[in-house]
Amino acid sequence: MAEVSLKNVSKAFGKTQAVSDISMTIEDGAFVVLLGPTGVGKTTTLRLISGLEKLDAGSIHIGGRDVGIETPAQRDVAMVFQQYSLYPHMSVRDNLAFPLRSPILKTPEDVIAQKVQKIAEVLQIPHKLDNKATELSGGEMQRVSIGRALVRDPAIYLMDEPLSSLDAKLRADLRVELKRIHADLGSTLLYVTHDQIEAMTMATHIGVLEEGRLVQYGTPKDIYENPSSIYVASRLGLPRINILPSTLFPGSHKGPSIGLRPENIRQGDGIAATVLRSEHLGDQTRLHLEVEGHAITTLTDPHQDYAAHETIKISPQNPLYFDASGARVV
Amino acid sequence: MAQIVIKNLKKQFGDFTAVRESSFTIEDGEFFMLLGPSGCGKTTTLRMIAGLELPTSGEIYLDGEEIAQRAPSQRDIAFVFQMFALYPHMNVYNNLAYPLKSQGMPRAQIRAKIDEVAGILGITDILKKPVGGLSGGDRQRVALGRAIVREPKAFMMDEPLGALDAEFREHMAEELRALHDRMGATTVYVTHDQLEAMQMGDKIVVMNNAVVEQFGTPQEIYDKPATMFVADFIGSPSMNFLKFHGKVSPGESEIAMHANSFAVPQSREPFEGDMAFGVRPEHIQLRDEAPFRAEVLASEYLGTSQIVTLNTAAGEVKARIGAQQVAKTGETVGLAFNPGTVTLFDRQSGRALKSELNEGVLHG
Numbered sequence: 001m002a003e004v005s006l007k008n009v010s011k012a013f014g015k016t017q018a019v020s021d022i023s024m025t026i027e028d029g030a031f032v033v034l035l036g037p038t039g040v041g042k043t044t045t046l047r048l049i050s051g052l053e054k055l056d057a058g059s060i061h062i063g064g065r066d067v068g069i070e071t072p073a074q075r076d077v078a079m080v081f082q083q084y085s086l087y088p089h090m091s092v093r094d095n096l097a098f099p100l101r102s103p104i105l106k107t108p109e110d111v112i113a114q115k116v117q118k119i120a121e122v123l124q125i126p127h128k129l130d131n132k133a134t135e136l137s138g139g140e141m142q143r144v145s146i147g148r149a150l151v152r153d154p155a156i157y158l159m160d161e162p163l164s165s166l167d168a169k170l171r172a173d174l175r176v177e178l179k180r181i182h183a184d185l186g187s188t189l190l191y192v193t194h195d196q197i198e199a200m201t202m203a204t205h206i207g208v209l210e211e212g213r214l215v216q217y218g219t220p221k222d223i224y225e226n227p228s229s230i231y232v233a234s235r236l237g238l239p240r241i242n243i244l245p246s247t248l249f250p251g252s253h254k255g256p257s258i259g260l261r262p263e264n265i266r267q268g269d270g271i272a273a274t275v276l277r278s279e280h281l282g283d284q285t286r287l288h289l290e291v292e293g294h295a296i297t298t299l300t301d302p303h304q305d306y307a308a309h310e311t312i313k314i315s316p317q318n319p320l321y322f323d324a325s326g327a328r329v330v
Numbered sequence: 331m332a333q334i335v336i337k338n339l340k341k342q343f344g345d346f347t348a349v350r351e352s353s354f355t356i357e358d359g360e361f362f363m364l365l366g367p368s369g370c371g372k373t374t375t376l377r378m379i380a381g382l383e384l385p386t387s388g389e390i391y392l393d394g395e396e397i398a399q400r401a402p403s404q405r406d407i408a409f410v411f412q413m414f415a416l417y418p419h420m421n422v423y424n425n426l427a428y429p430l431k432s433q434g435m436p437r438a439q440i441r442a443k444i445d446e447v448a449g450i451l452g453i454t455d456i457l458k459k460p461v462g463g464l465s466g467g468d469r470q471r472v473a474l475g476r477a478i479v480r481e482p483k484a485f486m487m488d489e490p491l492g493a494l495d496a497e498f499r500e501h502m503a504e505e506l507r508a509l510h511d512r513m514g515a516t517t518v519y520v521t522h523d524q525l526e527a528m529q530m531g532d533k534i535v536v537m538n539n540a541v542v543e544q545f546g547t548p549q550e551i552y553d554k555p556a557t558m559f560v561a562d563f564i565g566s567p568s569m570n571f572l573k574f575h576g577k578v579s580p581g582e583s584e585i586a587m588h589a590n591s592f593a594v595p596q597s598r599e600p601f602e603g604d605m606a607f608g609v610r611p612e613h614i615q616l617r618d619e620a621p622f623r624a625e626v627l628a629s630e631y632l633g634t635s636q637i638v639t640l641n642t643a644a645g646e647v648k649a650r651i652g653a654q655q656v657a658k659t660g661e662t663v664g665l666a667f668n669p670g671t672v673t674l675f676d677r678q679s680g681r682a683l684k685s686e687l688n689e690g691v692l693h694g
Binding site for chain 2: 037168172175176179180183197200201202220221224236237261263276277279280281282283285286288302303308
């Protein structure tokens with residue numbers, strides 16, 4: 001395990017600037033999630049670290065060593081791709097053992113057997129070890145491909161949306177599992193996703209990307225509570241943060257736009273809002289409101305019922321302010 | 331506008347029973363969800379209402395008229411498939427006009443109708459564009475428009491948002507629901523996504539293995555599940571089942587489980603045997619002094635709340651608690667359960683035991 005640091009890393013494909021001037025340090029033992037929508041540069045960043053893409057500018061250090069000219073194999077990283085890539089003619093056991101049998105690692109067979117067994121147990125697939133890879137369900141295949149990275153003891157694990165092809169239940173299970181594995185192994189992990197739940201629940205640190213740039217880096221709590229811009233604020237939180245003109249609410253304001261998380265709208269006094277509809281999700285009820293043509297979403301008690309077109313009073317709590325460019329005003 | 335009544339509807343494909351004697355009523359103007367895992371019979375049910383499959387037995391009433399064996403064209407129901415099914419060589423206007431032309435509607439009337447529908451859907455600006463260059467959202471609006479122009483009695487939709495990514499799906503779900511609120515047309519919607527069903531539906535039918543497990547409003551199904559399947563399928567994380575062997579008698583409002591006693595809604599039926607104590611994650615509190623002990627295995631931060639996974643004598647449990655509360659992995663804590671919300675199940679059959687909480691909802 002090792003610290004990985006990026007300094008002013010950039011990469012363009014033709015005219016498209018995929019990654020621009022990213023600097024960050026992934027501390028030894030951290031679980032860092034890069035978050036952003038499709039096409040924002042997450043996967044390219046991962047591929048630059050692994051050596052699958054060449055840097056245009058900047059440098060990457062793994063365990064203090066500049067890896068700029070090293071091949072992927074020399075960098076000692078283990079990568080898990082979005083689409084599982086297993087050897088179909090091999091058993092699960094041989095698929096898991098394969099990386100350990102590489103000529104660079106030359107692991108003794110008894111150590112391999114031990115490691116494969118341990119990882120199979122962690123991933124809850126020991127009974128499948130002698131199955132052919134093609135005889136597995138999609139979820140099992142993805143667990144094997146994660147396992148194939150985990151049997152190794154690399155400087156860093158790089159994971160590219162490994163859970164996105166799984167169904168919701170299995171994804172929830174594996175989220176907890178991955179976090180547990182990370183804690184048990186004390187490994188350094190860089191994980192790329194567009195799923196905010198994965199980012200919030202697993203990460204020790206989140207890096208939010210916008211158009212190839214790293215716009216904020218911090219703990220999930222930090223990013224949720226102290227976003228640096230409207231863009232970042234909109235990445236975390238479901239339902240999404242309400243961005244409204246400050247003038248909608250009385251009083252003095254620190255900026256032209258106000259950001260209100262759904263849970264930070266108090267009902268009872270304040271300005272008038274029309275109820276459009278309530279959505280009962282079971283554990284919470286979402287209330288869709290309208291104030292002077294602006295849509296607002298807030299949360300209310302699960303058993304509270306408002307009729308459509310009813311008027312209620314709302315007031316902001318702990319508002320976040322943003323300037324005209326979308327940057328946070330503190 | 332229409333009421334749809336389903337009575338003892340059954341469908342067999344050879345030896346395989348796809349739908350087993352289902353009965354429920356879809357009221358006029360309702361947004362009605364058929365929810366369940368793949369293979370549960372929900373799509374077959376929808377196709378029978380639309381007339382794309384003929385039932386083996388049973389009746390379907392559309393506004394009082396029995397239509398179960400009629401051809402789809404004689405039912406006045408519009409089926410919205412995966413929404414991207416448009417004629418690629420035609421522009422938006424002609425895609426919308428097509429169903430009306432084939433009905434033989436005069437040209438001026440078609441124009442007026444399309445103008446009206448385009449206004450409702452907010453696609454007036456793109457009527458002259460070829461459908462090939464449209465964004466995903468616009469393509470969906472056009473596909474929807476093609477169903478709306480016919481003014482059918484009811485709409486059938488089969489996982490129309492299934493193929494979309496999470497963020498866009500959320501947006502389209504809201505738009506679809508808002509559109510329904512404006513038009514008020516009876517809509518039957520098939521999905522396997524419980525959140526989508528809860529979010530959009532006025533009523534939900536939960537199906538599993540060709541059987542209707544429960545039928546009710548979203549909140550009712552969430553709070554008062556009729557079976558362990560429903561309790562598990564609805565909600566994320568799903569309901570916790572603490573497993574134990576126990577006994578309950580009518581009139582009792584306490585239950586002994588793993589050497590502790592817990593308050594529960596007053597029982598309405600006797601039971602003894604393998605039971606499950608069903609409690610939703612948000613109805614579990616972590617209290618230092620509570621006698622029922624648990625070890626914290628993991629916690630997941632979610633902004634306002636966190637999900638804590640705990641190990642107890644009755645199995646693994648997930649609790650949803652405030653994000654500010656501290657729950658350290660490895661620590662031992664006490665658990666308390668919100669007594670009014672607990673459902674007890676017969677673990678063998680998966681059936682909920684009757685109590686003051688659910689007696690109005692459970693049938694049979």
